[in-house]
């Protein structure tokens with residue numbers, strides 16, 4: 680099985696080309712590939728399949744040639760992955776499966792069509808505008824934090840740290856607890872602190888994340904969009920640009936009246952062949 684490894688601000692993915700949708704990808708196989716000691720190691724898997732050849736992509740085949748079949752490292756499936764979409768587009772363009780067209784390149788996902796623009800190392804994807812819902816809470820090590828529920832195609836809970844708590848030393852080795860009545864399918868939890876002044880943006884936020892299905896990652900693109908939407912709400916703004924610093928680098932989020940652009944570096948780092956005989960069926 681051929682693979683490519685790539686990442687966007689340290690959110691890393693194993694990319695599996697499967698244009699005709701013949702690969703029997705299972706939760707066990709995905710978890711084995713993503714295992715950082717016994718497999719390749721990754722936060723998730725991106726299967727590259729023609730939209731027309733995937734049951735969840737076929738309805739979008741008229742709008743996009745390729746479907747991003749995204750899996751978390753524990754073998755669960757998610758609706759959307761912002762950094763994954765950016766790395767997916769890097770793969771399409773670098774392998775010649777798509778041209779870096781002037782117009783935005785459409786990609787089918789479980790959360791609908793996203794459109795991408797390529798500018799050197801930077802890839803920006805246009806996703807739905809985040810929808811802010813109710814207040815909820817996350818509990819971490821006995822500490823309960825207030826947060827805002829946000830839908831970016833996948834579910835998020837954005838929690839600002841109270842004064843006195845230090846973002847870099849927060850213990851994210853264990854999953855935060857959340858209200859399953861609010862998040863019946865689980866949730867990605869973002870922890871935030873204010874950033875310093877940055878030229879050319881309306882807001883600057885520092886973020887760490889505990890992802891549903893992948894534990895702590897160095898970056899989460901949809902999480903950055905959720906964080907930006909909450910930051911703009913707190914500034915009493917409907918639209919604007921927010922720099923979101925994650926442990927893996929900087930993402931720039933532009934929230935417009937209808938959509939949300941997520942921009943940052945997306946790179947491929949290796950290609951190779953998986954020894955299928957040493958991985959579970």
Ligand SMILES: N[C@@H](CCC[C@H](N)C(=O)O)C(=O)O
Nearest residue numbers: 757760761762833899900901
């Ligand atoms: N890292 C991703 C989000 C991946 C999916 C998430 N873990 C979920 O289960 O919703 C991103 O960059 O958006």
